[in-house]
Amino acid sequence: MRMLVVFALSISTTAIAAASKKVDSLRYWTAPDHTRLVFGLSSPVVHKVFSLDNPPRLVVDLNNAKFDAVVPAFTTNHKVVNQIRQASRNKNDLRVVIDLKTAVKAKSFVLKPNDNYGHRLVVDLYPKQNAEAKQHAVFKKSVSSAQHNKWVVAIDAGHGGEDPGAQGHRGTREKEVVLAIAKKLATLVNQQPNMQAYLVRSGDYYIGLRERMEKARKAKADLFVSIHADAFKDQRARGSSVYVLSTRGASSEAARWLAKSENAADLVGGVSLDDKDGMLASVLLDLSQNHTEDASAKVASEVLKNLKGVGHVHKKQVQRAGFMVLKSPDIPSILVETAFISNKDEEAKLRSPRHQMKMANAIMKGVKTYFAHQRLPSEPTIRMAAATYKIQRGDTLSGIAQRHRVSLSSLKKANDMRSSKIKVGQVIQIPS
Structure with missing residues (x-):
């Protein structure tokens, strides 16, 4: 009898645990090429995603789950989603229906908890009719760049969307201040008669680290500049730094620690570093990068030299670390840590549009000096x-x-x- 009671209690507890799974939040981010839906979960769930036509809809079924969140409202001019509806299904399950304005190709995956979020289910919506148009636009832009014979500078604002990056004491988020600096730098680049800027991220949405490199390559970039704001457990740490890729190990313990945290963003954003879909990218990244190391070191040195005129630098020499985002085999690439957002004084500076412009100007001067010693590629x-x-x-x-x-x-x-x-x-x- 005692064993039967224990067994019954065990079954009851399991049933309660299974039924206690909840969707406790639902957020969305809109990127130029897709819309990302993020379901915040109390625990992992089994899910299924499928499409329906006439009118176009996407259905997300979650087993043993209940909805305990606010359904986000979409603006009337949103290009993909009309509205989201939800209801219980089979008493225990949850069905979420996304009413669409156009047919989409959906990709879904689950994420484990991190410092900012708990369990999550991510659903990315890629409009089918926009895919070819986007590719044509990128190709047309590349041809235009070649015809005008300009240096193309890919400017990458770190983090974005679900990945806020580091956060300051006043709540300043890295993804926001680096985007502001990136846009100011892009304006300065476009003012040069022989240069053209390409913003890898132009809004608040996440882009995988490998995809950032691929975007720069499709834009025929001659230089890749990734902009970040540093953070450290010691609040006294301050100053800017410039990094280039190291395939032989980090130049310091701080560089090793920083690279590890930045590379982990691919897991935060939802793109596993060993994803089979990234096989081609993996092959590309494994190619020898010797022919870009020299150029990367030169432009990094010029940028660091100009950053010294803006304020304190954390390291007086160009640093080396294994940043995933710098691993493009054919584009000179640097990563600029503009300041320590974990330092109260530097957080205040990063919030200032005036200081943001100073940082953009310093980077611009370094880039300009670098290209002054290069020759534009011929037709x-x-x-x-x-x-x-x-x-x-x-x-x-x-x-x-x-x-x-x-x-x-x-x-x-x-x-x-x-x-x-x-x-x-x-x-x-x-x-x-």
């Missing part, structure tokens, strides 16, 4: 016709390879070179 037909190149003062072999859109290894092979040493006046062969 494709001219570049392919040139079979030889005469070394000029200030040239580097990796820089020549980048300008002619060939790999450093193929350039060395074509000239039977064992090292990257070159001399002014030397004539080398350019492989087609």
Whole structure:
């Protein structure tokens, strides 16, 4: 009898636990190419997502769950969603219906708790009719950039959407201040006659780390600048820093700690670092990046030099760490930590539009100096016709390879070179 009572209590407890799963929040973020719905959960749930037509709808079924949240309202001009409805199903389950304005391709996944949120179910909605239009727009922009023969600077504001980044004592969120600095930098870049800015993130939404690199590549970027605000457990830490990729280990313990926290953003945002969908990206990221290291170090040095004129720098030398977002094999890339948002004085500065402009100006000066020592890439037909190149003062072999859109290894092979040493006046062969 005692065993039967224990068994019955066990069943009862399990049933109560199963029925106690709740959707305690429902948020959404709108990006240019998709809309993200985030269901905050009291515990993990089994779910199913499917589409219905005439009119277009997306159905999200959650097993053993109840809705205990506020349904968000969508503006009438939202491009994807009309409204969201919810109701119980089969007494124990929950059905959420998303009334759509257009057919979508949906992707769903669950996330484990982190410092900011508990369990979550994420549903991304990609409009089917906009996918081709978006690709065409990117292609058209790339062609336009090439025709105008301008340097393209990809400006990446860190974090966004579900991933707020670091937070200051006054509640200042990293994702907001770095976007403000990024937009100011983009304005300065577009004021240059030989440059064009490309904002990787233009609003409050999340983009995976690998996708940020891919966006820059599709925009034919010649430089990638990622902007962040630092944070540390010691509130006295202050100053700005500039990082380049290290494939051989971080230059300091602080750099190692920072890279680990920034790379974890891919898990916060919902893109697993070992996702099978990222197989192609993984192959690209594993390619040798030697031909961009030299260029990245040069622009980083110029930016750091100008940041010293704005205020305190945390490290007087360019730092190296394994940031995922810097791993583009064909685009010189730097990451700028503008200040410590965990420092009360620097948090106040980051909130100031005037100081944000100072930071943007400092980065701009460094970028401008870097490009002043580079030569704009020739038109494709001219570049392919040139079979030889005469070394000029200030040239580097990796820089020549980048300008002619060939790999450093193929350039060395074509000239039977064992090292990257070159001399002014030397004539080398350019492989087609």
